[in-house]
Amino acid sequence: MENRKRYLAALGLGLLYLRLNKRKTRRWWVRPINRNQMRLQDPEQFFNYTRLTTAQFDLLLTWIGPSIAKNSFREPISPGARLALTLRHLASGDSIPTLAFSYRIGKSTACMIINETCDALWIILQPRVLQPPNKIEWQEISSGFQTCWNLPNCVGSMDGEHVRIRAPYNSGSTYFNYKKTFSIVLFAVCDYKYCFTHVDIGAYGSQSDGGVLKLSKFGYNLNNGQLDLPEDMPFPGMQENKPFYFVGDEAFPLQMNLLRPFGGKNLTHDKQIYNYRLSRARRCIENAFGILASRFRLFHTTILKNPEHVGTVIKACVLTLEKYLGKMRQ
Template sequence: MAELMIEDPQQLREFLRMRHGDFQVILDMIEAEITRKDTVMRKAIPAKERLALTLRFLATGDSYESLAYLFRIPANTISGIGPVVCKAIYKALKDGIKFPRSAVEWEVVAEAYKKLWHFPHCIGALDGKHVVLKAPAKSGSYFFNYKGTHSIVLLALVDAKYRFMFVDIGCNGRVSDGGVFSATQLFTGLKEKALSLPDPSPLPGRTKPVPYVVVADDAFALQENIMKPYPFRTRDIVSRVFNYRLSRARRMVESTFGILATRFRVLLKPINLNPDKAQLVVQAVVALHNFLMKEPNEAYTPPATTDLEDRDGNMMPGSWRADFNPQGTLLGLRHQGSNHHATSAREIQREFGEYFMTPIGEVSWQYQHA
């Protein structure tokens, strides 16, 4: 690291997945917690090496044996360092995962979705992923998911700028897809109307009040505060335009997962740790992602990383898509079959669709993509 710092700062950024200044900020925050005392037998491994070792593991997913050759630290010692540092990283940076606490803060999120992705009253994009593990010892089918692998679930709500606002990490992969979400505090808050959301109000140029909503895919049930696509069999223009506009907003959570996994490639391989330690790994990378996304950061997300659109709404895929395989080791939640929903939820869905067809609500290129 000393040689890289002097001779090749760019390679140092690639090695750590962050600028040296960001590395130093994190080190200052957690140094006291991860420092160990020297003994008469040997000197302790410095906190700086402990952090660099852990960041390299998160960035590559390399085995402890491989890291042992790189850092000249025994693999059994590394196995004790990683979880401790991951826990310290999450503890220090978790406040960067900011969940809105007032109607004003929710409106800031909604305004960004309206401005950047042309979806008003949107307070976040929701999705979940199965983080694949090596089969835990003596766990039977407890972590066994529908794809035939073992996993824990990462469920996330994301804002319009690729940042996590809410995460729930650690539910065992065996739990049904509806059960994953229904066990979260987010679900409870939406159901009990306890999230301090802004009051329902008409969309621009309309008269029917509609609530503020989360956009999601078919893995989630349609509710008054959760909008999902119309079924594929639905063919009228209103539903097709709605599905297109919803997919543009929902793309934010897909892209966020993709950026996270391609920058912290430990998520692209089955994690060879027990579930509790794997949970610490996922918590750490989520917290690091938000920390590194707090401002324009070309070391973390170079300009070509994220998806872009041209004037006609044609998507130019970000570089993260070349490496990210959601059917590999970061599996999507299973899509739900038919489910019961309130008539009011379907009416809200239709109101959004009709608004997107008005001169105020439409975007010029939507019909060629719908």
């Protein structure tokens, strides 16, 4: 009897030792049931899910896939799944917890994937599709404004758009704008086809459009003649040479290469015609922002990220992808 008790006690200690020293089984990153559900076979549904066709998605994946692929002793999340998760976040504006639950991954993992993929998109795509126009391309843009909007020598329409963010800690009124929300400013210039040619992201929401332009790289290049604009040319039916210029609203200052509308109500007929022509051209940038927001619903939400991460998401994914889609359409 005594030997039996000793045997059972030794057996219990042995089992306890094995249990305590047993290596904990790691959780999976993606549940097995979802591993084969990242790519939808229905083209229309896939486009609604990612805002890209399957051909565009595959081409984009070949470009950035090596940059976002992971090597691990565990089976990592594939580059295609990482890209699809990021595109879904941009296309729908879904929150990180919602996406994490949909993909059966952790919230921190989903956030890390989105940030890393955004960085890769900007690094890979920016040199390919977001280069400043040269003189020949400026000439083509000017011809387009003349043909479509009856505005000669115009090479772009500019404006600023407020992107709502969560109020950063200890920021005071730095990001508080005139709309009574917290935001950062997306400053952009587009051509007559609503395609962006310059973007600047990250200015405080409390800044005016004129202040954003002054502090931006584009504003510096504009003031110092470093945009490689064509030589002055006369308007149709005139002999005197006129400079090429951009158009903006009343918030921007009047400069040699930047025109704004006349203010006031009691304007002469010529000034009213001038304002009407400028208004038609300025509508291009408003339409470009509208197209951008309708394609990527993230713009209709309050982005719950730090300002530096918000800038990365917008410029690396949204604007670069919009420019990428424009190149694909052409």
